[in-house]
Amino acid sequence: MAQDPQIVEREKRSGGCRFLRAFYAPRQLFEELADKPSFLAMALALTAINLVLVVVALPKLQALTLHMFEQNPPPVPPEELERVRALLPKQVAIGGVASGVLFPWVIWLLVALALKIYAAFSTKEAPYRTLFAVAVFGYLPVFLGSIIAYVLILALPVQSLPHVTLSLAAFLPQQKTLLYNFLAQCNPFTWWSLVLWGLGGAVAMRTKPSGPVLYMFGLWLLVALLLAALGTLSPGAA
Amino acid sequence: MSRAAKVGIALAVLLGAGVVVAAVWRGLNPPGTPVKVALAEERLFEDKVLATGKVEPEGEIDVTSPVAAKLLRLAVREGDRVKAGQLLAELDTGDLENKVKSAEAALAVAEAELSALKNVRPEDVAQAEAGVREAEELLKEAQAVADTAQKKLERYRFLRSHGAVSAAELEAVETEAARAQAQVRAAEARLESAQARLQALKNPDPQKIAVQEARVNQARVALEEARSQLAKAKITAPTDGVVLQVGPREGDFLQPGAFILKLGDVNRVRVVAELSEQDLAGIKAGQKGVVTWSAYPGKEWPAVVERLSPTVTRKADQTAESIYKVYLRPEKEGLLPGARVDVSIYRTPPRKAVLVPLEAVFGTDKEKFVMVVENGVARRQKVAVGGSNELYTEIKEGLKPGTMVVLNPRQVKEGERVRPETLAGQRKGS
Incomplete structure (x- = not known):
């Protein structure tokens, strides 16, 4: 039995092409994922690259943590402070590697779950596997932002890093206001991923993209406002 | 792709690029x-210590009861000015007067006895000599009777040996002779007693006189003591001053040492400031201070640190809070004893x-x-x-x-x- 020529054409454009299509032809990519939701290779590749980036930037991350610790030491006795300082590099290494591996997977799981909930409420059929694939490929802009962030971490002096942010807050002087903390959540790379996740979810659910995109932005807005409020209220926040 | 979508994408790209550029710029130009x-x-600039304090009169004196007695009369009231020696109170002297009379009588008796020992009257000596003579006469008579009785006894013994008298008759004579001998011994004793009395009158015993003199002295001291107690019952002011406080009421029974009243000089007061232990560093005599009193808001009494307590003391028995007392002399009048005041002491004057x-x-x-x-x-x-x-x-x-x-x-x-x-x-x- 002869295969559909369109499907054959899509299958030809697999692997690296898929990765690039997330940036210039996302709808096409998500239609392909709806037909064949393979994501494992991409997910593992992203995890591995993320891990490598963490390991490469680890000395700088440790130095940054120590710098911030010295700038705002916790209110504990001096001997306890010394003990915490000695443990910090090890804790940063373990935490950095763990988060480098786990963080993308947690995000993908949550995004896929959010889309599944939307599908359930809008009575659309969309397999969780397909939605997870959408979450993995829609994560690419966030991943791109991470790479830029790691480059900045490696390139800039440690003292400068606390002031660096890849968000709209970069246009304002550092301050402890709700607006500033909210703008610190407004990352264009996150927005880009939100659009892709909404679009991919719509393709998987065979519906118009406006609904899932607005839904994803709505969820983000809630989380962003919550984080901004916490950042404003917490005593050590700047 | 529509024109609007293209514009949107272009703006988004510009925004992303702008954010990256801004982040790099901030990283290269940290805000400090x-x-x-x-x-x-x-x-x-001034360095001062704040504390609370109490106004106390200088030379404050507590007048107390010197004896156990009832308070008969209070001659002064709180606020009265008194002069040294002025009567303040009277205690009930009824018992004390009796004690004085009793002591006077005891002294009189002792003195009379001493006088009797020291001064012998001639009639007493003559009487004693007469007594001696009488005793001698009696002795002679007794001896004569005894001699007669002895001779009679000897005669009866001879007669008995010849059977001329009965045994009963001899026995009666023997008894008579023995009685006569007993009367002789009694007369001798009486003579010795009369002679001794005469001797005592002519030459008095110095030991007895010394004992009696001691008794007289003892009675005299007792009398002085009683008079002194009586004198103390009138309580007078030991110094000039003002009656600051009166304790008991008339009619109260007072034990020795019981508080009656407090005397002091309201024009000469001092302020005792109670500093926290951690504030005492740098406080010295001679430093200036200011006293304020809530009774006169806005009014200040300049003061000088006069002396410092040599110890840190507890504020009260029940509390663990320690205080350090600093004594200041106000340079103006108007603070009343007992007032609670606020004190500022300048370690560094302004x-x-x-x-x-x-x-x-x-x-x-x-x-x-x-x-x-x-x-x-x-x-x-x-x-x-x-x-x-x-x-x-x-x-x-x-x-x-x-x-x-x-x-x-x-x-x-x-x-x-x-x-x-x-x-x-x-x-x-x-």
């Missing part, structure tokens, strides 16, 4: 470490000085520094410091008024870019 700052200011907040100064005992902000950069500046109070440190050298100093200097390094976060409002120097 946020620091709290203040300005060095020339202003009035003077013009360049001041910075305490937390701006750091360093060692030998060298002190402040971190000044010049063109957004922190720079360490050596300074010579003077006194300090709970808020400010006096800068004697090394800093001009108006210079911006960092309030958390240990968190910034020499040459570090800093961002003055808040210009701390200079608190009122006190």
Whole structure:
């Protein structure tokens, strides 16, 4: 039995092409994922690259943590402070590697779950596997932002890093206001991923993209406002 | 793709690029470490200790009961001015007067007995001599009777040996002779007694006189004691002053040492300030102070520290709070004894000085520094410091008024870019 020529054409454009299509032809990519939701290779590749980036930037991350610790030491006795300082590099290494591996997977799981909930409420059929694939490929802009962030971490002096942010807050002087903390959540790379996740979810659910995109932005807005409020209220926040 | 979508994508790309560029720019031009700052200011500097205190009269005297007696009459009331020696109170003297009379009688008896020992009357001697003579006569008579009885006995014994008298007759004569001998011995004893009495009258015993003299002295002391007690029953003022407090009421029975009244001079008062233990450093006699009293808001009594307590004491038995007493002499009248007052003692009298907040100064005992902000950069500046109070440190050298100093200097390094976060409002120097 002869295969559909369109499907054959899509299958030809697999692997690296898929990765690039997330940036210039996302709808096409998500239609392909709806037909064949393979994501494992991409997910593992992203995890591995993320891990490598963490390991490469680890000395700088440790130095940054120590710098911030010295700038705002916790209110504990001096001997306890010394003990915490000695443990910090090890804790940063373990935490950095763990988060480098786990963080993308947690995000993908949550995004896929959010889309599944939307599908359930809008009575659309969309397999969780397909939605997870959408979450993995829609994560690419966030991943791109991470790479830029790691480059900045490696390139800039440690003292400068606390002031660096890849968000709209970069246009304002550092301050402890709700607006500033909210703008610190407004990352264009996150927005880009939100659009892709909404679009991919719509393709998987065979519906118009406006609904899932607005839904994803709505969820983000809630989380962003919550984080901004916490950042404003917490005593050590700047 | 529609034109609007293309424009949207272009704007999004521009926004993303702008964010990245802004992040890089901020990374290359960090805003500096946020620091709290203040300005060095020339202003009035003083270092004073605040405490509460109590006004006490100078030379305060408690007048107490010298004896156990009932308070018969109070001759003064609270607030009365009295002169030294003036009657203050009278105690009931009924028992005391009786005691004096009894002592007088005892003395009279003792003196009479002594006089009798020392001064012998001639009639007494003559009487004693007559007694001796009478005793001698009686002795002679008794001896004559005894001699006769003895002869008679001898005769009867001869007659009995010849059977001329019966045994019963001999026995009766023997009894008569024995009685006569007994009368002789009684007469001899009486004579000895009369002679002894005569001898005593002619030559008195010095030992007896000494004993009697001691008794007289004893009676005299007892009388003086009784009179003294009687005199004490009239209580008089030991010094000039004002009656500050009266304790008992008329009719109350007082034990020896019981409080009756308090005397003092309201024009000569002192203020006893109770300082916290941690405030006593630097407090010396001669320092100036100011006393204020809530009874006269706004009015001040200048005072001078006169002396310091040699010990730290507990405020009350039940509390663990320690206090240090400082005695001040007010230079104006008007404070009433017993008043609770507020006291300020100046360790450093008010003077013009360049001041910075305490937390701006750091360093060692030998060298002190402040971190000044010049063109957004922190720079360490050596300074010579003077006194300090709970808020400010006096800068004697090394800093001009108006210079911006960092309030958390240990968190910034020499040459570090800093961002003055808040210009701390200079608190009122006190």
